[in-house]
Amino acid sequence: MLKMVGLVLAMALVTYIIRVIPMAFIRKKIKSPYINNLLYYVPYTVLSAMTFPYIFYSTGNFYTALIGTVVALVSSICKRSLIVVAILACVAVFVGGIIL
Amino acid sequence: MSNCFSNLKFKNGVKDGLPIGLGYFPVAFAFGVQASILGVPILISLLISMTNLTSAGQLAGLTIVATMGSFIEIIATQLVINSRYFLMSTMLSQKTDDSFTFKHRLLTSTFITDEIFAIAVSKPNNISKNYFYGLALLPYIGWALGTLFGATAGNLLPQSVVYALGIALYAMFIAIIIPPSTKNLGVLFAVLLSAGISCLFYYLPILKSVSSGFAIIISAILSAGVIAYFFPVKKEERDNA
Structure with missing residues (x-):
């Protein structure tokens, strides 16, 4: 339990340091175009790497998760909002769980 | 000002x-x-x-x-x-x-x-x-x-x-990355490459031993680094991101 709290605080501290250094101490622009490009893509690549393949094991059943993934992909391509995509995927998994 | x-x-x-x-x-x-x-x-x-x-x-x-x-x-x-x-x-x-x-x-x-x-x-x-x-x-x-x-x-x-x-959070992540992927080729390739590398870390014998945190870091930086080289972003796009 103590280690858990320690890990959480370490995580919070690192996250805070990243946010506070430019805001309070540097206050300059990053000039390197390459680093700026890289940072532009990082949020997308992080989310993608966190989602695949972990989404397939997020429901305790590979096949219901697969159904949910397809529903999430299709509804995202159809430009549904965040919450709608999430609800549709959950419903698909739930229904899939009953049928399978 | x-x-x-x-x-x-x-x-x-x-x-x-x-x-x-x-x-x-x-x-x-x-x-x-x-x-x-x-x-x-x-x-x-x-x-x-x-x-x-x-x-x-x-x-x-x-x-x-x-x-x-x-x-x-x-x-x-x-x-x-x-x-x-x-x-x-x-x-x-x-x-x-x-x-x-x-x-x-x-x-x-x-x-x-x-x-x-x-x-x-x-x-x-x-x-x-x-x-x-x-x-x-x-x-x-x-x-x-x-x-x-x-x-x-x-x-x-x-x-x-x-x-x-349990799938909700991942579905939301998909909802965040898909719309920009349909508009921007760089983002699309970055997302696909990152997912691909992440899967390699999950399924391949030796890479499998790398813990998930590091696997995500390596996948994200490697793919963003490669795509940043081949698809430089226009300054206006970056500011609107």
Whole structure:
């Protein structure tokens, strides 16, 4: 339990340091175009790497998760909002769980 | 810019923050459910959300916390996943008026998230500290409450429902990365490459032994690095991101 709290605080501290250094101490622009490009893509690549393949094991059943993934992909391509995509995927998994 | 005090007040910020707060609630709820599935106590989940305020970083950290991973791993993971805040904080620091004294810079930094940043930099003039605090208020509350409700629900609801909710957070991540992928070839390739590398780490014999936190870091940096080289971003696109 103590280690858990320690890990959480370490995580919070690192996250805070990243946010506070430019805001309070540097206050300059990053000039390197390459680093700026890289940072532009990082949020997308992080989310993608966190989602695949972990989404397939997020429901305790590979096949219901697969159904949910397809529903999430299709509804995202159809430009549904965040919450709608999430609800549709959950419903698909739930229904899939009953049928399978 | 001459007097450097903007006319946007605390209440203007609260108003702008309301949609963000409403949007954060379900994401945090999904995070709370995920935490309960991994067996993380409710109070720890709440502590994570109230001290971190970041979705992707928290989910990566959550796995490490739940499995009692190493400090090195959690620090490295957060450094990479949250590196974008460095850029946002840099841009935001150019956008603040004279009411942001050093003390307030230390405090406001806590609340820099993708959405709060996006609203703050979209304002035509420099912003005041009061506006920024107002802007951060409801997102912060929505994030904390959502986590609390999700973690509690995860412990109370029947297992079939909890398992179905387990996909929610990932579905939201898909909803974030797909729309820009359909418009921007660079983002599309970056997302595909990153997912591909991440899968290699998950399934290939030797790579499999790399822990998930490091696997995500390597996949994300490698793919962003390669795509940044082949698909440079126009400056305007970066500012609108």
